[in-house]
Amino acid sequence: MPTCQNCHKKWSWKQTFKRSFTLGGGMPCPYCEEKQYLTARLRKRSSIISIILITLIMLGNLFFGPSYISLFVLLGLIPIYFGVYPLFVEISNQEEPLF
Numbered sequence: 001m002p003t004c005q006n007c008h009k010k011w012s013w014k015q016t017f018k019r020s021f022t023l024g025g026g027m028p029c030p031y032c033e034e035k036q037y038l039t040a041r042l043r044k045r046s047s048i049i050s051i052i053l054i055t056l057i058m059l060g061n062l063f064f065g066p067s068y069i070s071l072f073v074l075l076g077l078i079p080i081y082f083g084v085y086p087l088f089v090e091i092s093n094q095e096e097p098l099f
């Protein structure tokens with residue numbers, strides 16, 4: 001779970017989860033209202049994970065033929081992904097450039 005870099009309070013799973021859907025412009029801390037940003041490392045990681053998932057689904061379709069199984073697997077993975085995502089979130093005071 002992330003810790004606010006401004007007031008050093010730990011965000012709960014629910015707080016992190018809710019703030020993960022804030023688009024752009026950073027996420028306000030529930031304690032001090034200071035905006036926090038996802039670290040570049042985390043953003044890189046989450047894009048790698050989505051690329052891996054898409055590749056796995058494509059490969060699954062290639063080897064087993066287009067089937068609903070991969071779709072069901074994907075639909076099963078999404079809640080797991082969102083469930084564990086807040087546990088690995090890292091935040092910083094500043095928006096870090098990706099490259």
Ligand SMILES: [Zn+2]
Nearest residue numbers: 004007029032
């Ligand atoms: Zn804070």
